[in-house]
Amino acid sequence: MDKASIIKRALELGFSRCGFARCEPLEEIRGFYSDFVTEKRFAGMQYMERYAPQRLDPDLVMPGAKTVISVAMNYFPPVLIPDEDNYIIAKYAYGRDYHHLMREGLDSLSGFIRTLNPAVRLRAFVDSGPILEKAWAQRCGIGWQGKNTLVINKSDGSFFFIGILLTDQEIEPDEPETEHCGDCDRCTRACPAGALDVPWQLDIPRCISYLTIESRAEVPEDLKNRLGDRIYGCDICQDVCPYNRFARAHDVTTFLPKEELLKMRRKDWISLTETEFVSLFDGTPVKRVGYNRFIQNIRANQTPS
Ligand code: SF4
Numbered sequence: 612m613d614k615a616s617i618i619k620r621a622l623e624l625g626f627s628r629c630g631f632a633r634c635e636p637l638e639e640i641r642g643f644y645s646d647f648v649t650e651k652r653f654a655g656m657q658y659m660e661r662y663a664p665q666r667l668d669p670d671l672v673m674p675g676a677k678t679v680i681s682v683a684m685n686y687f688p689p690v691l692i693p694d695e696d697n698y699i700i701a702k703y704a705y706g707r708d709y710h711h712l713m714r715e716g717l718d719s720l721s722g723f724i725r726t727l728n729p730a731v732r733l734r735a736f737v738d739s740g741p742i743l744e745k746a747w748a749q750r751c752g753i754g755w756q757g758k759n760t761l762v763i764n765k766s767d768g769s770f771f772f773i774g775i776l777l778t779d780q781e782i783e784p785d786e787p788e789t790e791h792c793g794d795c796d797r798c799t800r801a802c803p804a805g806a807l808d809v810p811w812q813l814d815i816p817r818c819i820s821y822l823t824i825e826s827r828a829e830v831p832e833d834l835k836n837r838l839g840d841r842i843y844g845c846d847i848c849q850d851v852c853p854y855n856r857f858a859r860a861h862d863v864t865t866f867l868p869k870e871e872l873l874k875m876r877r878k879d880w881i882s883l884t885e886t887e888f889v890s891l892f893d894g895t896p897v898k899r900v901g902y903n904r905f906i907q908n909i910r911a912n913q914t915p916s
Pocket residue numbers: 759801802803804805806807813817818819820821845846847848849
């Protein structure tokens with residue numbers, strides 16, 4: 612199958628990178644992942660212990676899969692929401708939920724691959740199945756998993772989403788990316804919650820991103836004074852990463868923050884009504900946490916330390 616034409620089409624569709632790997636079990640992380648599950652390091656995200664064999668071997672997800680295709684989509688914003696007199700939202704959540712755009716892009720890429728071979732079998736994943744996207748992004752040469760546990764590309768930084776296609780076609784694999792953190796420890800030192808005290812191993816229950824998005828419980832008292840005005844997600848370990856000085860602004864209109872979101876300031880957040888919440892965040896990832904949970908995050912930042 613013509614790899615160059617697939618890459619060309621992926622870039623035309625708005626993806627910033629496209630890489631390929633042989634669909635073989637992820638032996639290099641089997642031990643790490645088994646410990647992760649056995650020690651229940653997934654905090655409240657129980658889904659991470661389900662389908663463990665499939666996560667380590669995509670042939671169990673799509674029997675007969677020969678190649679994993681990994682794509683990246685840049686989300687580094689051209690405009691940052693001002694942080695002065697404000698609460699802070701993670702950059703990935705400024706605009707429309709990325710799942711839609713990534714899924715549309717992967718469906719279009721699948722359609723193109725079918726024009727090369729109508730009999731091809733394909734399955735697309737965007738945070739949607741038992742696929743370890745970051746490990747595959749590394750295998751596909753897109754980037755390496757840094758000490759902050761995120762995938763970093765030497766030229767692009769780490770502000771990108773990852774999507775996966777499995778196919779039954781043989782396509783020449785790329786070289787897996789190697790690790791380029793070296794002696795750097797900026798992310799581990801900068802993490803306000805101590806969630807990266809062990810490099811490459813996120814302490815999920817301490818991570819502000821987990822605490823303000825995924826966790827169903829309120830932010831624990833002892834971590835409230837670590838939030839640093841963050842009310843949805845946390846980009847600190849990416850902001851300090853030296854490779855992100857290479858991040859280029861995306862050109863995806865739907866990822867842009869609404870004008871009304873750009874104008875929000877601390878006093879507006881404190882008096883936010885449910886109607887205003889829906890108006891600000893309809894169609895964005897933030898909407899999924901719900902108004903009540905979002906207000907809890909704002910209140911957690913108001914707790915005196
Ligand atoms: S997202 Fe924030 S809290 Fe989580 S590891 Fe990175 S710096 Fe620490």
